[in-house]
Amino acid sequence: MNAAAPERIPVSGPPHESTAWVGAGLLERSAEYFRSPSGRFLLAAPRAARAAAESVRRALGPAVLAEIAVDDAEGEKTLASVERITNAALAAGARRDDAFVVVGGGVVTDLVGFAAAILFRGVAWNAVPTTTAGMADAAIGGKTGVNHRLGKNLLGAFHPPAVILVDPRALATLSERDFRAGLVEAYKDAWIGDAALAARAAVRLADVLARDEAALLDLLGGSVRVKAAVVASDPKEGGRRRILNFGHTLGHALEAAGGFGRLRHGEAVAWGIAAALEISRRRAGLAASDAEAVRRVLAGLGPFPEPERDPQRLRAYLARDKKTTARGLASVLLDTIGSARIDETVPIEEWLEAARIMSLS
Amino acid sequence: MNAAAPERIPVSGPPHESTAWVGAGLLERSAEYFRSPSGRFLLAAPRAARAAAESVRRALGPAVLAEIAVDDAEGEKTLASVERITNAALAAGARRDDAFVVVGGGVVTDLVGFAAAILFRGVAWNAVPTTTAGMADAAIGGKTGVNHRLGKNLLGAFHPPAVILVDPRALATLSERDFRAGLVEAYKDAWIGDAALAARAAVRLADVLARDEAALLDLLGGSVRVKAAVVASDPKEGGRRRILNFGHTLGHALEAAGGFGRLRHGEAVAWGIAAALEISRRRAGLAASDAEAVRRVLAGLGPFPEPERDPQRLRAYLARDKKTTARGLASVLLDTIGSARIDETVPIEEWLEAARIMSLS
Numbered sequence: 001m002n003a004a005a006p007e008r009i010p011v012s013g014p015p016h017e018s019t020a021w022v023g024a025g026l027l028e029r030s031a032e033y034f035r036s037p038s039g040r041f042l043l044a045a046p047r048a049a050r051a052a053a054e055s056v057r058r059a060l061g062p063a064v065l066a067e068i069a070v071d072d073a074e075g076e077k078t079l080a081s082v083e084r085i086t087n088a089a090l091a092a093g094a095r096r097d098d099a100f101v102v103v104g105g106g107v108v109t110d111l112v113g114f115a116a117a118i119l120f121r122g123v124a125w126n127a128v129p130t131t132t133a134g135m136a137d138a139a140i141g142g143k144t145g146v147n148h149r150l151g152k153n154l155l156g157a158f159h160p161p162a163v164i165l166v167d168p169r170a171l172a173t174l175s176e177r178d179f180r181a182g183l184v185e186a187y188k189d190a191w192i193g194d195a196a197l198a199a200r201a202a203v204r205l206a207d208v209l210a211r212d213e214a215a216l217l218d219l220l221g222g223s224v225r226v227k228a229a230v231v232a233s234d235p236k237e238g239g240r241r242r243i244l245n246f247g248h249t250l251g252h253a254l255e256a257a258g259g260f261g262r263l264r265h266g267e268a269v270a271w272g273i274a275a276a277l278e279i280s281r282r283r284a285g286l287a288a289s290d291a292e293a294v295r296r297v298l299a300g301l302g303p304f305p306e307p308e309r310d311p312q313r314l315r316a317y318l319a320r321d322k323k324t325t326a327r328g329l330a331s332v333l334l335d336t337i338g339s340a341r342i343d344e345t346v347p348i349e350e351w352l353e354a355a356r357i358m359s360l361s
Numbered sequence: 362m363n364a365a366a367p368e369r370i371p372v373s374g375p376p377h378e379s380t381a382w383v384g385a386g387l388l389e390r391s392a393e394y395f396r397s398p399s400g401r402f403l404l405a406a407p408r409a410a411r412a413a414a415e416s417v418r419r420a421l422g423p424a425v426l427a428e429i430a431v432d433d434a435e436g437e438k439t440l441a442s443v444e445r446i447t448n449a450a451l452a453a454g455a456r457r458d459d460a461f462v463v464v465g466g467g468v469v470t471d472l473v474g475f476a477a478a479i480l481f482r483g484v485a486w487n488a489v490p491t492t493t494a495g496m497a498d499a500a501i502g503g504k505t506g507v508n509h510r511l512g513k514n515l516l517g518a519f520h521p522p523a524v525i526l527v528d529p530r531a532l533a534t535l536s537e538r539d540f541r542a543g544l545v546e547a548y549k550d551a552w553i554g555d556a557a558l559a560a561r562a563a564v565r566l567a568d569v570l571a572r573d574e575a576a577l578l579d580l581l582g583g584s585v586r587v588k589a590a591v592v593a594s595d596p597k598e599g600g601r602r603r604i605l606n607f608g609h610t611l612g613h614a615l616e617a618a619g620g621f622g623r624l625r626h627g628e629a630v631a632w633g634i635a636a637a638l639e640i641s642r643r644r645a646g647l648a649a650s651d652a653e654a655v656r657r658v659l660a661g662l663g664p665f666p667e668p669e670r671d672p673q674r675l676r677a678y679l680a681r682d683k684k685t686t687a688r689g690l691a692s693v694l695l696d697t698i699g700s701a702r703i704d705e706t707v708p709i710e711e712w713l714e715a716a717r718i719m720s721l722s
Contacts, residue, residue, distance in 0.1 A: 090511045121517040156482040
């Protein structure tokens with residue numbers, strides 16, 4: 001895989017189809033990959049992604065109809081921000097056949113993707129994630145949305161980007177902590193869906209951490225491939241797709257109990273995976289050697305800050321997750337590295353016990 | 362067609378499927394028809410639809426999780442109102458498998474349908490139109506949305522209701538003027554897609570105006586059937602679906618030029634059809650007798666207030682419609698009663714000339 005021949009990964013699912021392109025140096029040639037029915041683009045990016053956005057702006061030249069500044073703080077992921085973005089697009093003369101290009105992390109792609117979903121009842125958008133978390137997880141599958149004071153991502157739409165560019169050079173300005181936290185999601189995808197990728201990426205962990213382009217492309221491309229296959233099999237998140245939430249059942253509770261500031265999302269997921277390994281050993285027959293292999297990679301990506309382990313505090317958050325539908329808490333367990341299952345029978349108490357004993361060393 | 366055997370009309374189109382039920386007395390038995398994955402409902406209605414909403418509330422009984430008051434003024438069709446509705450739903454403990462029931466006119470179904478589209482990235486909704494315009498046009502096809510200071514319906518989503526109940530008894534409190542204006546859309550559907558229906562409904566115009574249930578059910582059911590067939594052939598409004606806009610090209614301009622208060626939407630469409638008849642005679646070979654038959658029905662539905670005819674004032678609004686995509690103005694012309702076509706070559710000047718000479722007497 002090199003700059004001359006990026007990998008093309010179709011991600012299907014009604015009503016739209018996305019294409020992810022994975023390769024080093026795509027940013028500079030992004031005009032060849034982006035799609036817009038009119039040929040015109042609304043370029044949205046936060047200050048933090050200025051370097052990557054500047055590459056895109058140069059590549060698109062006069063096809064950029066307007067540049068729209070957005071804030072990438074979680075607290076700015078609101079309906080009011082969506083309104084500001086659509087106001088800016090309309091004021092610039094946007095038409096229903098124009099398309100957004102969104103350069104930034106997960107907050108920005110969620111937010112601007114949602115603005116694209118509702119402007120003229122849906123215009124096309126192109127995503128350029130600038131974080132490892134965004135490359136591994138956001139945008140693919142089409143979840144967009146904003147937060148509500150009663151919870152994260154309560155308002156939104158399924159509106160997949162037409163194109164996703166995954167270029168490791170877009171990570172240049174990403175902090176070491178965010179770089180590592182996001183990689184948890186990429187390895188997670190390998191663990192639930194691709195044993196060979198998981199083995200390769202474990203061996204090359206040091207190269208990945210050194211931001212070696214070939215090692216990163218192998219891991220990130222593989223992660224996109226796993227996610228695309230899962231999403232294609234279940235576009236609207238009713239069943240199978242939930243295996244992507246491996247580590248998220250407890251992870252969400254750890255993140256919320258810590259007040260969304262103490263742990264990065266990926267760090268909370270790492271601890272959530274550690275707990276899921278305990279339960280998978282008992283309930284899904286996960287081999288000790290597989291659990292240890294996963295733990296070793298997580299330890300290498302860390303160390304991560306200590307999470308909340310108090311059952312009293314965690315219980316309420318797990319109960320809330322359970323309440324969002326009439327069905328039970330959906331727990332994702334690992335059978336072997338490369339194969340996951342949904343288990344709706346794991347009681348909250350079992351997660352609380354796993355949170356007490358989980359370890360990443 | 363009677364209360365015992367309502368007509369079932371599947372309206373397909375990705376990603377959801379809608380079912381319209383057409384029959385007298387459905388309101389009282391609405392619990393048999395509505396759909397909600399959880400069995401719980403959020404009932405949203407404006408004061409004007411209180412009588413119909415009360416029938417629905419009685420039918421649903423304890424399955425109503427919360428009642429949400431909404432305003433049915435066009436000026437309240439805003440993103441702020443959507444936020445208020447989602448706040449109320451979340452405060453009531455709504456989950457992603459609950460469903461809305463929306464009782465009201467087109468403003469209300471557009472607004473609450475959009476709230477349903479974005480709450481938890483989309484929950485199911487059931488529509489009970491209480492206006493002839495709503496029965497003939499709104500909800501079916503899945504267009505939902507709100508206005509923006511730069512134009513109507515600029516923000517929204519395609520999110521079809523799971524179920525649409527068309528019950529002429531829901532029209533009981535509708536004003537005579539709104540009743541007649543909405544019927545323009547129902548006849549319009551017959552003219553573009555069902556010659557036999559158009560002939561029957563022309564003969565029974567007096568019965569329709571007297572709100573005779575059998576005559577209304579024939580016209581409204583037929584209108585839904587035409588619209589369902591057109592939407593199924595083109596779910597996302599790229600091509601063929603635009604024939605539903607017969608009378609709307611000039612109609613939108615007449616409505617906007619009059620300041621959205623002078624003419625009801627249906628009244629503007631009636632004048633827009635009168636102009637389209639002139640152009641259809643010249644360009645689509647429409648027979649004089651067909652044009653006269655359409656005009657006679659429109660005259661019977663009226664008289665309607667005189668529209669703006671000043672070319673200087675209308676030109677800007679037509680030009681704006683044209684600008685929303687890079688393609689030309691999409692004009693809908695009638696070949697014969699029952700058959701319409703799109704013509705993208707009609708210049709704005711020709712519409713302005715038709716507006717000058719159009720007549721409904």
